[in-house]
Amino acid sequence: MPHFRLDDGTRDVVGKEIAERTASSVLDSDDNEAILANIGAHVLRNHLPGQILAALESFPVTGHHALVLNNLPRQEFPATPVHGYGDEPALAVVNSVHLGLIQLLGMTPYAVDYENRGRLMRNVVPNPAAAGTTSSWGADSEFFWHTDNPHLPFGEAGLDPRGYVPRYLTFYAVRNDERVPTEIAAVEELIELLDAALLAGLERPHFVVGSPDSNDFADSPQLIEHSPILERDGISRHRARYDSGTTRGESPEAEETLHRLTEALDRVRGSELVLEPADFLVFDNYRVLHRRRAFTPGPAPTARWLRRCYAS
Ligand SMILES: [Fe+2]
16 A cells, blocks of 8 residues: 655645645535645645655555555644534645645546535545444444445446445644544455355345445435446456444345445454544545544544545
8 A cells, every 4th residue: 555654844835835725714525626636736736755745646446445645734723523513714724735636646526416515525524423433433433444425336437426336535733642544455455354155145136235324415326236246347356345233245145245245344453543633544435445433532622533535
C-alpha cells in the first residue's frame, strides 16, 4: 500500500495558502464543492513532491487497494459534531484539502440521497442516537468486516455513480484520541484463506444482500437477490459485496457457506490503520473489506471524528 508523509514545511505552506484562498468567502462542501476542490488541487499540485503527486494520479490504475497520506494541513476545529452534522463552511480548509486530493486522484466526489441527508461529507462520529447499530455513527458495537452499501449493483467508469456500490471511500481524520483503528483487508487476502469449495460457494449467485443501517429510508433500494458474494470484474480481479448484518443465504447450503465465510474472515489479519489528525486514506470499496471494532468514545466535544466522502 502506498504510504506517504508530508514534511512539516510543505504541510505549513499548503495549509497557509489554502487558508488564504478560502478566507474571503463562504465555501460550503455541498454548494461549493467544485470551488473547494479546485483550490485544494491547485495548491497541492504546486507544492506536493512529485513522487506523491504521481502516486495519487496513478492510484486508480495501479491496482493498489489503498493509499495513505499523513501530516496534511489542519485548521481550528470545532467540537466533534456527534449528532452527525455541523458547520461545513467552518471546515473550508480541510474540505479544500480533502476534495483537492480526490481531484488529484482523478476521482469524482459524490453524495447519495439515501444516506447522510444527501450531504457530501459524512461525519464519522460516535453518535449517541446510533448506539447499538452497525453504522459509521456507531461505536459500542463491532462493525464486522464488510463493504459499504453492498446491496447495490457494481458500477463502472462513465456512469452516474449514485446508483451503484460506492467505488472508493476517502477519509480525512480530524481527531482520533481513542486511537481506534480503521482496519482494511484486500479481497485477495480473504481468498487465500478459502478452500476451493468455499470459494466456489461464494461465487454462486445464491445470496441476498440488504442495505446497511446507515441508509436513511427503510424503503429505499434495498436489497440485491440471487447475488454472489465474490465475483470477477472486467479484468478478472475479484470484488466483493458483503455485510454480515444484511447478507443471507437463499438456501441452507448458502447459509452454511456464509457460516464458513465468517470463520474465514475471523482469520483475516488485514492492516490496522490508526488514523491520526490530518491523515488521509482512500481505499477501493470493491476490492477491500473494512471493519471497526467496538470502542468507548471519549468526551463528546473531542470524540473520534473522521470525515468521509464517496468517490468514483
Ligand atoms: Fe463501512
